[in-house]
Amino acid sequence: MPELPEVETTRRGIEPHVLGHKVASVIVRDRRLRWAIPPGFETQLVGRTITGTRRRAKYLLMDSDSGCLLVHLGMAGSLRMVAPDEQPRKHDHVDIEFDNGLVLRYHDPRRFGSMHWLTGSAHPLLDHLGLEPLLDAFDGAYLYQQARRRGSAIKLFIMDAKVVVGVGNIYANEALFMAGIRPDRPANKVSKARYEALAMAIKDVLATAIDVGGTTLRDFVGGDGKAGYFAQSLQVYGRGGEFCYRCKVKRLKEIRQSNRASVFCITCQR
DNA sequence: ATGACAACCTGTGGGC
């Protein structure tokens, strides 16, 4: 489920319930995530007090007085606060109970996600990550410069985490539509001006999705944890074969790039 | 360095 907006929404949703609270107990029901949760994990967490939460790319970080919890939701994971008496369901792999009685519950059917306890705040997974798209440093000039020797398709280029983080399949499709660029155009054959438009489109679509997610996921306690950004009206994603909202003449074309669906309008995107 | 692709999993929905 999670792209960057949902991870950010999740972070904002859980922060008020964990900040300043101490971990009372940890239950791991299934250690087999993307990387197996090591045996000492529970012991390391218990007694720690959460001092802050952060997001880097699609990673959620919870800092404590000593060490840091690093969480990734993979393709289908979710994290929400539940009451202590709520019965765990299938794929509820980890519970972290706090001294306020609330439980942070990790759910991940496909187990593509991960959880690591960091002694400091560094981890190899966080090295080599590209720019955060919402920072000012991420702009058209940066993209243009990065694209110089990239002959691959622009969609794959903007989904490359070494270039810019957090642009998943949905938002890559949407941003390219907004910027009027075909997803299969070689990255090094796009002008600087069009990269300016693309950088703005990426910021726009992500920021808008965070806003929408924020309103839908207001209450994490007892909430259902569903993705809020479904409320957002998608222009192309999932609309292959349907009429383009912009020109209203052509039907959207759907192709596959690296085995991921790409949808675009052959008239509006060049 | 770049790029193509398999791999890690389960659930769901469409076609027959």
Added chain:
DNA sequence: TGCCCACAGGTTGTCA
């Protein structure tokens, strides 16, 4: 109804 297949919001690692 049931079965089989394609596909799903991500990322890493391997190999050419």
